[in-house]
Amino acid sequence: MTQLLGLLIALGLCIPSAAEDLKGVAVEAPGAPEWTGGVGRQWALVIGIDKYRFHTPLSNCVHDSRSLAALLRDKYGFERIIELYDESATQQAIIDSLRDLASNLTEENSLLIYFSGHGTKDDLTGDAFWVPVEGKSEVDFIASDRIQRYVRAMKARHIWVVCDSCFSGRLFAEKGVTVEPAEGELDRYVTEALKKKSRLVLASGGDEPVTAEGFEGHSVFAHYFLKALENPPRGWTDSSQVFNQVKVDIARNASQSPQMGAIFETDHRGGEFILVPRRLPEGELKGILLDTATQAPLRGARVGPIGTDRAGEADIQGAFSLKLVVGTYPGLRIQAPNLPPSEVRGEIKIVEGQVLDLGNVLVSPPLPALPPPPPLIEEPPAPATTTAGIPLPSGERIELVELPGSPIRIGKYEITQSEWGSVVAGLPVSKHDLPLDPSKIKGARYPVENVSLEDCREFCRRLSSHFGKEVRLPTEEEWEAACRAGGSGRYVWGESPEEAAAYANFGGGDHGGTFEVGSFKPNQLGIHDLAGNVGEWCEPGPRKELVYRGGTWKDRLESLRCDWRVAVTPKTPPSGYVGFRIVCAR
Numbered sequence: 001m002t003q004l005l006g007l008l009i010a011l012g013l014c015i016p017s018a019a020e021d022l023k024g025v026a027v028e029a030p031g032a033p034e035w036t037g038g039v040g041r042q043w044a045l046v047i048g049i050d051k052y053r054f055h056t057p058l059s060n061c062v063h064d065s066r067s068l069a070a071l072l073r074d075k076y077g078f079e080r081i082i083e084l085y086d087e088s089a090t091q092q093a094i095i096d097s098l099r100d101l102a103s104n105l106t107e108e109n110s111l112l113i114y115f116s117g118h119g120t121k122d123d124l125t126g127d128a129f130w131v132p133v134e135g136k137s138e139v140d141f142i143a144s145d146r147i148q149r150y151v152r153a154m155k156a157r158h159i160w161v162v163c164d165s166c167f168s169g170r171l172f173a174e175k176g177v178t179v180e181p182a183e184g185e186l187d188r189y190v191t192e193a194l195k196k197k198s199r200l201v202l203a204s205g206g207d208e209p210v211t212a213e214g215f216e217g218h219s220v221f222a223h224y225f226l227k228a229l230e231n232p233p234r235g236w237t238d239s240s241q242v243f244n245q246v247k248v249d250i251a252r253n254a255s256q257s258p259q260m261g262a263i264f265e266t267d268h269r270g271g272e273f274i275l276v277p278r279r280l281p282e283g284e285l286k287g288i289l290l291d292t293a294t295q296a297p298l299r300g301a302r303v304g305p306i307g308t309d310r311a312g313e314a315d316i317q318g319a320f321s322l323k324l325v326v327g328t329y330p331g332l333r334i335q336a337p338n339l340p341p342s343e344v345r346g347e348i349k350i351v352e353g354q355v356l357d358l359g360n361v362l363v364s365p366p367l368p369a370l371p372p373p374p375p376l377i378e379e380p381p382a383p384a385t386t387t388a389g390i391p392l393p394s395g396e397r398i399e400l401v402e403l404p405g406s407p408i409r410i411g412k413y414e415i416t417q418s419e420w421g422s423v424v425a426g427l428p429v430s431k432h433d434l435p436l437d438p439s440k441i442k443g444a445r446y447p448v449e450n451v452s453l454e455d456c457r458e459f460c461r462r463l464s465s466h467f468g469k470e471v472r473l474p475t476e477e478e479w480e481a482a483c484r485a486g487g488s489g490r491y492v493w494g495e496s497p498e499e500a501a502a503y504a505n506f507g508g509g510d511h512g513g514t515f516e517v518g519s520f521k522p523n524q525l526g527i528h529d530l531a532g533n534v535g536e537w538c539e540p541g542p543r544k545e546l547v548y549r550g551g552t553w554k555d556r557l558e559s560l561r562c563d564w565r566v567a568v569t570p571k572t573p574p575s576g577y578v579g580f581r582i583v584c585a586r
Contacts, residue, residue, distance in 0.1 A: 041108050041109050042072075044080070044082070044112045044114065047116065048064060049089045050558075060219050064222035064226075068229075090133055094132055102153040105155050107156070109157065110157060112159075119131055127144065128143070129143055130147065158272070158273045159198065160239050160273035163203050198268060200261070202258065203258060204220075217554065217555045224249040225246055239274075252571060282325055282326065283352055283354050284354070291362075298318050298336050302437075305333070310323075326352045330346075330347065389412075394421075405481075409585075410479075411582045413581065414447040414534060417437070420448040420459065424436050447579040449534045450578075451574055460473065484562050485523045487524065491531060492531045500557055503521045506559070507554075514533055532553055537579075545567040547566065549565055552578070
């Protein structure tokens with residue numbers, strides 16, 4: 001195969017059959033490491049195509065691409081990001097964008113290109129192509145040698161092509177050797193890496209197809225690539241360190257082998273693409289946590305702002321202090337030892353460089369957990385499922401809704417963090433311990449998330465023993481029947497996409513997380529949040545797949561379909577996007 005064939009075939013994605021989605025993704029930075037002259041002005045070109053006019057639709061390309069663009073814009077402060085999705089990703093628009101970059105990039109720039117969509121190759125001639133949204137035949141495709149010429153013409157000091165695609169490993173002239181710098185040599189390593197020109201490609205696989213299916217609405221490769229950028233080692237990262245992290249994660253969870261090396265005939269000189277998160281302005285929050293009833297300090301309590309993962313621990317006097325990014329927060333979440341989580345609502349405004357002292361913060365801990373009821377010896381009373389729901393040790397009730405034509409009732413809402421905490425703190429262990437407060441986005445009425453399928457089953461076993469009736473996760477058939485509510489619409493509300501915002505938390509949005517359960521309209525049966533908010537675990541069917549349904553707060557509209565399902569592997573870790581609801585016999 002010629003060098004020309006090698007170039008950018010990694011940027012093309014094989015056209016999949018109807019049986020399986022096969023596919024690829026891309027991303028400027030004002031920030032600079034203190035030990036160098038800076039990473040320069042970082043730009044990105046991001047292309048994602050799901051809805052082809054003449055080829056099999058893909059599932060994750062636009063979601064992968066939008067997620068990466070948002071991460072590079074928000075976390076790394078990229079100065080300019082060209083985004084081309086679906087109908088905007090035409091042949092002319094892609095060529096115009098490459099020409100624009102080749103004309104305007106200077107040595108002060110770094111460029112990251114991410115392509116996600118169909119690509120193909122001609123086995124007879126050796127030509128490789130990107131397939132734009134309107135592409136039907138080779139006449140409409142974008143040949144790899146044409147893309148190569150634009151990359152070669154670009155004056156940027158560093159160019160990194162990240163490609164989640166079939167046959168992407170054929171791009172390399174030779175496989176690159178990644179570098180793991182010693183801690184004592186970081187200054188020299190970064191200085192040298194920035195001075196040297198780089199033309200690198202990170203490919204999701206070698207000379208083989210790769211699957212578009214994966215985790216949390218992303219392909220396998222995109223999931224771990226985004227994870228590497230979200231949690232950079234040493235507070236910064238580079239192309240080699242990302243590759244080292246991604247290849248290990250993927251090797252544990254999939255049968256594809258990521259590769260990285262220099263792009264053919266583009267004058268790579270041994271440099272690296274370096275990414276440094278921008279430094280966000282911060283202020284300080286402090287106060288003293290006191291028990292409302294006794295005025296005693298809540299020492300050892302974890303406290304942080306609602307809607308973030310940041311938290312600090314109160315000392316022996318109940319005092320806490322933590323740094324927060326400038327902004328306005330809706331209140332505090334508090335986790336005192338051995339108690340379910342609680343909240344103190346009220347606007348908290350953090351100003352750069354200033355300390356906000358809340359003084360004494362009075363906290364009313366939830367009622368102590370009640371012991372489980374004694375076992376029934378004589379004829380039991382009418383089952384509680386004939387009333388409003390299942391009573392919990394804290395006095396709350398899990399509300400249930402009848403599923404017509406079925407012997408079960410299903411949860412009106414997703415299980416909340418308060419309900420989870422009540423069961424975990426107040427009911428005996430069945431088979432294994434459970435975390436008291438696993439959720440990443442905190443709030444008593446917010447759905448519990450970041451829980452595994454086995455954790456949800458343990459929750460159900462404890463509740464079954466307490467209630468005297470089998471409580472379990474729904475099957476996929478039961479879940480979909482509840483979602484459709486006797487209808488045949490594509491979505492829980494029917495067919496019209498315009499109604500989605502009234503019924504579902506989806507698409508990321510300004511809120512950037514889950515909402516309290518019941519914040520959106522219910523379906524015809526009175527069941528809330530079957531679309532969006534958090535995905536919901538279901539019991540595996542005959543194929544024994546681990547599956548969640550319903551889409552998440554981060555997903556696009558297409559993922560809210562009643563028939564949408566996401567299969568994961570047993571090695572997939574719990575995440576902040578998946579929770580559950582329960583079913584119980586009538």
